[in-house]
Structure formats: C-alpha cells, structure tokens
Amino acid sequence: MRLRTRSIALEVRPSHKAKLVGILVNLRGGRSRGREGEPGYYPDVLARLPTCHFLSLCVFESADYDPTLVIEANYDGDSGPFWACLQHLVGDELREALRCCKRPLDHSGKLYDSITEPGSRRDPAPFLECHVMRPKAFFHGNRGMPRDRILAEASLANAVQDRLGNGEAGRDKTAEELREGLRTELMPKFPWLAEKPKPRIPLGETALDWLKLAAALFLFLHLCLVPGAVIAGLIGDGKHALLLGAASVAMWAVFNKFRKPLEGVSTTRPGLLLSRLVSNAHIVLAVLAALFLFSWPIVAAGNVLALDLEWSAAWKNSARQLGWGIGWLMLFILPGLLVWMRYLERHDSSQEAPQTDPVMLRQMVELEDWIPQNHMASVVSLRPNIPRRLVAYVGTLLIHLALRAAVRDGYLGSMRTIHCAHWAFINNGSRMLFLSNFDLSWEAYFDDFIEKAHEGVTAIWGGSVGFPPTTMLIEDGAAHGRAFKRWARHSMSPTRFWVSAYPDLTVDQIERNNRIANGLCARRLSPKAANAWAGDL
C-alpha cells in the first residue's frame, strides 16, 4: 500500500480568520488525550482514520497575503476513502472551516456554495478533492512502510524488549539461538512472523523511479542539444568550430569572472558545484554518452523526415549534429545558464533580519517539543522573475525524482529525521509551501539542514524572496545558519491541529524495528547476519 502525501490550500476571508483559528484550536482541545493541550496524540482520531500517518491543519498569516488554510495529509492507499474518513470524523468542523474561506472563483464555486449554504448537509469531501494538490517534491523517511506495519513492528519490538528484560535472558546464547528462541516464543502472538516480509520498495517501483528521472533528464538535455544541432545544419564544420570556440571562450571568461561569491557571502568552499562536476566526471561522461545514444535515432529520424535523407546518410549527419550539440551544451549553454543565474544571484535581495510576530512565535514554540516528533509549516513567496521561477519548478522536480530514485534508506544527506516532508506550489505557483513531520526539536532539525543538507535546501529554496544569498545555485544560502533560521521562522505559522499515528517512534526506531521484525521472520540466519541482527536489540 503506497504512502500518499497531499495538501490543500484555501484562501481565508480575513474577517473570518479568528473564527477559523478557533475552530481548529477547538478541534485540538476537544480531542486531546493525555497531557492537556498535547499535540500529536489523538487515539480517537487515529482509530477513525485507519490509514493516516500524519495530518495537520494550519492557518498561514502574513502581511503579504490573506490568511490561508492548509490541510496536509499523509496516508496509505486510495485518496477517496481517506477524505471520506476525514469528513466523517470532523465533517461539521470542516464545513464551518470552509465557510470561513473565500468562495473559489473557478469551477468549484458552485460546489462550494452547495456545501457551505445555511442548512447544507452535503459532504465536504468532493470540494476538498477539487483542491487537493500533489506535491512537487516529497520525501518519506520510512519509505514502503504502511502504518499498520509500523505499528505491528513497534509492538513486536516492545515484546522483544520485554522478553529480554535487562539482558540476562540471552546472556549464554549465541545470536542465532537467541533469535530462534524469541521467534518461537513470539510466534503465537505475532503469527505474521511465519510470513516472508513484503519488499518495501518493489522492483517495478524502483525501475519506474529511475525511468522517470532518466526521462526528465533526457528531455531537458535533449532540448539543450537543439541549438548546436541547428547551427551544425546551417554552417560547415570549420566555421562552426571557430564560432563555438569564440563563443565558449567569451562565455567561460564571463563565467570565471562571476562565479566566485561576492564579499561577505561565502560560507563554504568556493567552487563546490564545479568540484562536484569534476569529481563525478565519469558520471557526467556516462550521461553524455547515454544522451548521445538515445538522441541519435530521434535526430536521425528527424533528418530522414525533414531533409529527405537516406537512413545511412541520416545516421552520419545526425551523429555530427549531436556531437556539435553536446559541444555547445557543455561549452556554452550550461555555463551560459550559470552566468545568467549568477547575474541574478548578484542582484537578488535577501532579508537578514525578517520580523516574526512575537505572538505567533510564542504560539509556535508552545506547540513544539511535546513528543519526540514535531511539525513545521512554512509558506514563502517565490522571486518574481521567470528564470528564477523556472529554476524553482524544474529544480524541485529534478530533486524530487533524484531523491525518489537514489534515496532508499531514509537518509537525506547524512540526516535521518524526516518522516514525511513535501513542497508544493500554491497561488498559481507564486508561493512555495513546505510541510514537514520530523524527529527532535525544530532547532536540531534546522541544524541538520544547515550542516548536512544545505546544498539541496539551497537549491529548492534559493528562488524564494528573502532567502539568504546563494552562489552557483547550491552554495551558501542555507549555510548562512542564523540568517536561514530567522528567515525560516519568519515564514512559518503555528500548526493548530496535528496528528501523528506513531508519536513515540523516530525514523531510526522504525527502521530498527523493521530490521528486528525481518530478522525474526527469517527461518534461519547466518552467524554473521544473526550477530548483525542482535546488534539492534
């Protein structure tokens, strides 16, 4: 069962903001169990949302835009049944909350009217579904783990812990003897130990992830080959070589002049992007070779159709065009794009000390650190120029595809504290929404970002208004630790209602529980594997 991440953003009538906040707060207060006001633990909610991992509702407030209601949901399986469960859980409150929102100006206006008119009993789920957004990028720390499996394995791990007690029980046994003993003892209570665990990420899904990444990269790079290939069709090789040489020397001269960070901006080793490219030269070459091979038949077919060439001549001609295309790509287009980006970066404004409303800040802090997990909700405006937007849109997509394909173990860089996080564009793509469910405190989470994953974070958020100054797309930016934290806090709003299905479990614990469960499911383990398994106990 696949974990889905979805969000809904609806503009709120400013006059109804206080009422809406009241509805969301009552939702929390009326349902809290355990410590008064404790967010994240609502057994009654979780029982009636049986596929939900995390659910949050918050109202964003800013001087730049009218309040915005955001509903975030992370759940297993199909969407329709989830929204139905939600409406049966808090349908009346949802209807009241929608009454505080602006009537949509699009096709859903009539639906909105019929749901919010006085005395209406129509379900709000169809309206919510009209406004559901698929995230542009998302990350799941425990990928491939449905909620039921996480909870079942946590229960098993607790049972194992109870059996082992203070460790005396397994003192004189080998790891395999200990494992077999526990397996036999726990089998009646956990009959699923007799079954082979399902693969968390099926082979088909893995193949599809890589295919999507390859297709996106291919499309982008293939389009970049067009200028070189067109010029190759217009002029001869000699003149072409002279033109490319002159253009690339000029471009590289400009690039060299602009590539270094401005004074006071540099926080990391300059030239990070270039050094990454050089150290991964073999990958770059492999990508170019693949690009050539996959583009060749396409360009050859184009030659046959457009120039009426024989296939033998078309293959030869297209190889020449592709060669020039790759030359222009590497020597002129990519440096050109970076120069353009550097020009923008040098003229971008950034906000060193954004003002955060002290009341909001206090509310945020009050809601944090009740349990080992926390929630963060942020909305930022994107810089208004087209190239910046394009980089934000395309970059987010490519980062998402790369994360899906390459990150299988929950580690983002060297951090593994994120359960579910996602980015989505709202208000016609003019703002970027970020919602995250993570372990530890907000401060620790951002310290991790700054120290371990600032390049990716800079790539995604670099196009946002007020973000700390960046260099070459991925350098600096988030590495300006204090400025980045101030900017992020400024963009956040308190999460008024938040539910976690497993509030006591960290990403690491879930992975550990999974290893324990998988070990106990196995009929036999080699001594080495058994020792590794016992290391988790």
Added chain:
Amino acid sequence: MSPCQEHVLRSGPGKFKQWVIGRLRAALPAIFALLRAVWPIAKIGKTHLVSLHDDVREVMLTDCAFEVPYGTKLKVLMEGQTVFVGMRDSPGYRSQLDRLQSLARKGDMERLAAAAQERAEEIVSAAEGELEVVDTLFRTVTFDVLEEYFGVTPPREGDMRVWSTRMFEYQFLASDKSLKDEILQLAPSLLRHIEDIIQGRLANGDDSEDDYLGRALAKQRENAQDWDDLFIRTMLSALMIGGPPQPPMVLPQAIEQLLRRPGALATAHEAATKGDEELVFGHIFEALRFDPISPILPRKATRDYIIAEGTRRAHKVSKGDTVVVAIQSAMSDPRRIPAPKEFIPTRQHWEYMHFGLGLHECFGRHINRAIFPAICMPLLRRKNLRRAEGPGGHLSFKGLFPAELKVRFDR
C-alpha cells in the same frame, strides 16, 4: 418448508419470474459498477437512479428536497392516522419521534439481547444437528422477543407474524390487488387487536412498565393529551409492522453470505465462541453489504433540485420526480469505501447504509443492533456450521422474502 412458513409468506411469483428476480439480484453489483462508471445518475422517464456514494448520501441527507413516499400507504394501514415514518421534517414529526423515543429505557437493549440469545439458544439446542433458520429460528425469536418488548401479545384469532409480514410487504415492497384486498382485512384487525390490549391493560389496572405499552400508559396517566389511546395504538401498530418482519429477511441473507465465504464464517464462529457480539455484528453487517435487505430506496422530490451541483455530473431533478438511491451501490463504491470487494468485518459505521441515513434512519436500529448478533450467536457458535444437503441448503426466496435455508452443524 414448514406449514407455518407457507402460511406467513404469500405464494411467490412463478418459477420463471422468481428465477429472473434471483438473477437480477445476483447481477446487481455488476450493474451498479457499470452505472457508477458510465451513468452515475441515470434518468428513465421521471425516475432518477443515483448510484455514487456521494450522491446517495446527498439525496438521503437532503430531506428538505426529497421526502419518503410512505405516507399514503401508511394512512391506509393506520386508518387515516399519520406516522413519523412517512412524514417530512416538521414539529409533528419531531413530536412523534420524541414521544416514542422517550419510551426507551437504559438497559433495554441488554435485556432484549439476553432474551433473544436465550430463545435462540433453546431453538438451536433443540434442533438435532439440522435447522431451518428463516422461520424456525429468526422469525420465531424476533416475534417472541419483540412482541414482549412492545407489549403487543399475539392475537387469539389470526397470526401476528402473518399480519406484520403482509403489512410490511404492502408498505415497502408491493401493491398488487390481491395484497391490497388482504390488507383491507388485516390492517383493521391489527388495530382492533392493539386497542383491545390497551383497554384490557387499563381495565386490569396493570401499571407495569416492563414493555413499551406499559410505559406509554404510564405517560398517559401524566399527560393524557399527548398520549391518548389513538396515538399509542398507532405507534405500536407502526412498530409491529416495521420492526419484527425485518430480521427474518435480513439474517438469512447474512448467513447465506457467510456460508459462501468459509474464511468469514470461521472468524464469525471464533467471535461468537468468544462472545464478542460487536465482532459478530460486524460480520452480519458486512455480509449484508454484499446482499442488503433493500438495495435501493425511493424518494420523492418536493422541489426542483440539482444533485451533485458543481460537479461534471450535476443533474437536475424536477419537483414530483422519483429518485431511487442505490444504497448497495453506495456501500460498494470504491471512490469512498476502502477495498469494497473484500470482506472486512471491522469497517467503520459510516461505510454502511443498511439502516438508511438522515431524517428517516431506521427507528429500530438500536433494537436491531442488539438482537441481530444475539439471535445469530447460538447458531454461529456451533462447530462445523454448513449448508444442509439438497436445495434447502441454499437460501430460497418467495418474491423478495427469504423463504428457506437449512443448515447443519455438529451437535
């Protein structure tokens, strides 16, 4: 088929017609799936068939635009008196409902469940490994228990089971001439019988409050205006028509569905053995999702209305049109119901519409909730519950009424 059984149900349609009804019933899930996909709100003449979960809920919850069409027949049955079952939302409706609800007492359901289970256990124990369940078990227990609970004792002349079942059939299912003629005889008989019981209790000075009638008479002593004999008689008559005929229709269908699913039958047996009545009820309700007592319910539009307004399937219904809501389809709609093809006895209550929805949600739902598992548990507890050999081992119908189902079990 027992002689009694022959007596309670009218002779059904011809063999061919019964076969067609059976095939149609079996094909309903596929028909509804097709409608949901290609024609979610079908219109034929002045009748609209609604099949999506969202739209079914919308129609059933919007009682200000869609009323139940039961009022006319109820007046025939009640000699012109109105009953909340056929009324629109109004002070009169609320008043009747409130008065009737005020008769229920804390602990009633536990008492009913205990009585039903005890009676069912007697019958199942007395059977020697083979039992016809429709009449011998379900109808007998239901009438015995509910007659006592409502305070409506069996008539000396006539058979309450026949009266109730016939009038239920007339009210909700059929209106052929022979049935109408029969109803014109039976309806006054039931009303007179209840009037006699009331007068008898008043004459005897019986002030016990163990049953609905006793409690209603107690209320009468406090407030004669709201609790006059006519009101008490009409309400008790409505309860006897709407209540007891249902379990003998519903429960055989549930058992038939369980017998078709050995896995589900095994878990139902386990739940019954452990005394987990909630899980047994879950099995019954889930089984009924595959073959509900009523796959469709009728409504009448009281004003022009657009169903699913604001969506691409928005559909106008004119005042006076008939709207048929396919609750079986709504309970199998994968757009809203998780894994609708799977048998999951632990589903959430909103996934079911067996008791209807909104203003006219079944008045007897709490009673049914209590007695369904109680009647079935003694049977489901038996080891190796299976179909009897021969045609009797498969549920047969007379028209839309379950007629016979024989099961065997280890003693």
